[in-house]
Amino acid sequence: MGETMENVNEAPAASTQPFTAEVGRVLEIVINSLYKEREIFLRELISNASDACDKLRYEAIAEPSLLAGDAELKITIAPDAKAGTIAITDTGIGMDRQDLIDNLGTIARSGTARFLEAAGQAGKADLRLIGQFGVGFYAAFMVADKVSVTTRKAGTTTGHLWESDGKTGYTISPLETEVPRGTRIVLHLKEDAKEFLDSWKIRGIIRTYSDHIAVPILLEEQKESKEEPSETEKGPEQINEGSALWTRPRSEISEEQYREFYHHVAHSFDEPFARVHFTAEGTLAYTGLLFVPSQKPFDLYDPKRRHGVKLYVKRVFITDDLAELLPRYLRFVSGIVDSEDLQLNVSRETLQHGPVVTRMRKVLTKRVIDELGKKAALTASENAATPTEGEEKAEQTETVSYESWWTDFGAILKEGLYEDQENRKKLLELARFKSTHGSGLTTLEQYVQRMKEGQESIFYISGESAEALRTHPQLEEANAKGVEVLLMDDPVDEFWLGEVNEYEGKSFKSLTKGEADLSKVAESEPEKKEEEATPGEDLDRLVARLKLGLGEAVKDVRISKRLRDSAVCLVAEEHGLDMRLERLLKQHRELGALGGRILEINPRHDLVRRMAELAKDEARQAELDELGKLLLDQARIIEGEPIPDVGAFSRRMSTYLARGLAA
């Protein structure tokens, strides 16, 4: 009586807990999918051990007593052939009972559900997907059929043992005996994973994946049999260099070391697309090492996603939770910033909106954007097949072209176009667009070079898919005049286009808004049907009668300057919102109803000419009204807008089709 749950659970007997459903599924997928790459288990466990040392070093700034008994932070790897086990031990922060439950029994990562969905029914995923997700601690079960974690959290007295077979669940029990601070993970290797007992193999894996780790990684030699004590008592051998990678001279860091460091900080498996490594000197001295991924993280659009840049002060990890260090539109960037000037005990709250972070953010943002600019230029020069002499080209292995990188990340970078005025010009230069010029992507600079004589604006049209936009009636006039039109199919386009007025003095102009004025652009081929155009007064009559019939359904009816082959189209008012933006806002319930539309009719179209004839006969106004409504619905369909009364539309269409057949 009076006992809390915690006390009951603290009873010496091991308490068995099932894995959450998610852990079970993730474990199954990881174990099933990564047989060939399973040596990465060691990398993952060393990575966690290094993070645990970083955390302790940080906590000990405020509370030095946490280091009591053992101030040395290190990671030891100890294979034991006799027992068939390999142990990974760190002197880091350790875990208490609740940490064990929270960290090793559940998956807190955002996006787990999406990961499971992507892995699908087959329960298998490729390295790419798992890499993006990060396999973490559970990678241990790729090689072990039993994992025992003995751990004591710094500042506490009781150690705990966590054990699991990686299938059903795990047990946690408190330990009576004294446990050193930190975490010792013992893997009972599966029969087919005994190769990982071999010191040379272990050495090779550490050198490949974990050389950049700033904490020393020691390898304990296999214990010899008791009868033959080794002649010289050798201490464990340090395998890695053990200094922070970013402090080493750039010329001494290999591509592999950079790559593995990126994998460690970003929890990713892909090749970095770009990186910047620099030291800022002067009033504010710091080193930055930042990476841009080549593969789209699966949670890129998750509103909770943040950049992955960690702040260090004089090599001591401080926080990975400084949102202000980079703008949101660079949320795919990860890496480190290590300051020489900040106080070690600086609080995150002080930093968050303080001048130091603001200044760093400015520089980091500029560096990343400039590096992307170099990548873009590199691809452009490669496309043009001109050799780039003396360029830093060889420095980074090219895996993905800038265009294909843009296809994955461009929509995110475009958020910067309205958020970040300071870098707008550079971001506009980085931007790539689909256009009517061809099937590839174009820059704005190339667009401007191709502008026609008399063309003053950069024309665009926006909609849900570029392919559908290519056949849009509103392009007809532009196509006929050979005017290139950018096809905007990212939802974010609507937002930045509202903010960004011009590029190099050329305004952006929507072809679905207001009067698209292409009249100043010279005709490339003579208009053939001009002489067949309906006389002005007949058209005016038709317009007036259509307006009467359509009433409130449209804001206006007018003669189109942008149609060539289609009979009708819808446009927004000059100063209103673009139609697609309105639809987006309505979808997100930020707008009650769509604004008024303007129905444009093509004076050269056969149907319009016949209607103009019909309009002369007042007795047939009812018939004209019906036709007007049918045309309006047709224009709505082309534009992708809902038809208010589908039944009426269908009846009207059938009536006219039947008439057409009878004629």
Ligand SMILES: Nc1ncnc2c1ncn2[C@@H]1O[C@H](COP(=O)(O)OP(=O)(O)OP(=O)(O)O)[C@@H](O)[C@H]1O
């Ligand atoms: N050696 C360790 N010492 C202290 N805590 C640890 C240790 N290993 C794991 N943990 C804790 O368990 C958590 C889960 O580890 P896990 O490796 O599964 O995920 P992660 O490191 O957060 O991310 P990732 O999946 O990308 O590796 C860690 O965030 C950490 O809090």
